[in-house]
Amino acid sequence: MGQNSCVSFERRTVLRDSLSVAIPVGSYGAAFGAAAVAGGFSVLQACALSLLLFSGASQFAVVGVMAGGGTPLSAIATGALLGIRNGLYGMRMAPILKLSGIRRFLGAQITIDESTGVALSQESRGEDAMRYGFFATGIGVFIFWNLFTFIGALGANSIGDPSSWGLDAAVPAAFLGLVWPRLVNNKTRIAALLSVLLALSLTPFLGAGLPIIATVLIALVIGWKS
Amino acid sequence: MNELWIATLGASAICYLLKILGYSLPESTLNNPRIQRVNTFIPIVLLGALVAVQTLTIDSEVVVDHRLIGVLVAAIALKMRVSFPIMMISAALSSALVYNFV
Numbered sequence: 202m203g204q205n206s207c208v209s210f211e212r213r214t215v216l217r218d219s220l221s222v223a224i225p226v227g228s229y230g231a232a233f234g235a236a237a238v239a240g241g242f243s244v245l246q247a248c249a250l251s252l253l254l255f256s257g258a259s260q261f262a263v264v265g266v267m268a269g270g271g272t273p274l275s276a277i278a279t280g281a282l283l284g285i286r287n288g289l290y291g292m293r294m295a296p297i298l299k300l301s302g303i304r305r306f307l308g309a310q311i312t313i314d315e316s317t318g319v320a321l322s323q324e325s326r327g328e329d330a331m332r333y334g335f336f337a338t339g340i341g342v343f344i345f346w347n348l349f350t351f352i353g354a355l356g357a358n359s360i361g362d363p364s365s366w367g368l369d370a371a372v373p374a375a376f377l378g379l380v381w382p383r384l385v386n387n388k389t390r391i392a393a394l395l396s397v398l399l400a401l402s403l404t405p406f407l408g409a410g411l412p413i414i415a416t417v418l419i420a421l422v423i424g425w426k427s
Numbered sequence: 428m429n430e431l432w433i434a435t436l437g438a439s440a441i442c443y444l445l446k447i448l449g450y451s452l453p454e455s456t457l458n459n460p461r462i463q464r465v466n467t468f469i470p471i472v473l474l475g476a477l478v479a480v481q482t483l484t485i486d487s488e489v490v491v492d493h494r495l496i497g498v499l500v501a502a503i504a505l506k507m508r509v510s511f512p513i514m515m516i517s518a519a520l521s522s523a524l525v526y527n528f529v
Binding site: 225226228229232241242243246249250253254255256258259261262263265266267269270272273276277279280281282283284285286287288289290291292293294295296300305306308309310312364365366367368369370371372373374375376377378379380381383384389392393394395396397399400401404405406409412413414416417419420421423424425427 | 430431432433434435436437438439440441442443445446447448449450452453454456461463464465466467468469470471472473474475476477478479480481482483484486487488489493494496497498501502505510511512514515518519520521522523526527
């Protein structure tokens with residue numbers, strides 16, 4: 202009895218942590234759905250990206266590059282470069298989750314910033330809490346993100362000029378919100394500033410999407426040397 | 428199949444492959460600290476570039492317009508640590524005000 206109530210109390214705590222991440226992050230899916238439709242994607246394509254790609258930064262990048270007139274290849278390349286970190290999260294989570302068969306294929310799809318972040322933050326509570334946090338957050342974000350993508354896409358579909366609703370500024374604001382928490386020291390801030398300057402100075406000379414991919418050079422140089 | 432579908436399905440397939448690859452490789456594969464460091468910088472430079480391009484360009488031209496106001500308001504909102512939805516709404520609202528009325 203005592204043991205039981207202790208376990209359920211812990212579950213509630215982990216669940217609360219998970220939902221406090223999943224709900225706000227999921228509701229942000231509305232911004233994605235709206236941005237996708239404003240960028241020329243159909244409601245179905247916006248929903249397909251949230252269901253199948255399911256990684257916010259990559260999704261916004263695919264939409265951003267295509268909306269800017271880029272080729273599918275640059276959109277896919279930019280999305281993939283932003284998706285590399287999910288693979289690294291998988292490497293970190295695999296020994297903790299110990300998934301096999303179909304569970305591994307499903308678990309992989311919800312391996313994103315938020316599920317990994319919440320799981321790692323539960324380390325002091327033990328591996329069961331980490332697993333629970335991973336799935337509660339991953340499934341929670343998946344449900345809310347997809348629901349809100351649909352709502353946002355429908356909403357944007359029914360308004361006229363996206364600029365008069367500020368949607369064209371909401372997209373870069375979304376990217377700013379995604380990069381902001383990563384700017385933790387001078388080196389990261391310098392990297393971000395250099396990427397802004399490089400992307401803008403290459404814009405007149407390279408096809409849409411390519412100036413963005415070119416900034417990976419900055420990551421290579423700074424990451425390699427430091 | 429149109430270009431948007433190619434981008435949608437192609438990016439989805441590659442991003443899923445990257446996710447499942449993580450569960451298929453041993454953790455030691457990319458333990459090299461250089462690779463780890465490069466990987467922490469990749470999202471920073473790509474997202475930084477996306478902010479710049481989405482705010483300040485149209486096709487192949489650098490343009491300053493209402494979007495910059497929205498993004499500056501977003502930066503102030505982030506600095507003030509407001510929640511994400513509030514940040515997004517303030518950015519959209521301020522940009523829309525300039526677009527419609529200035």
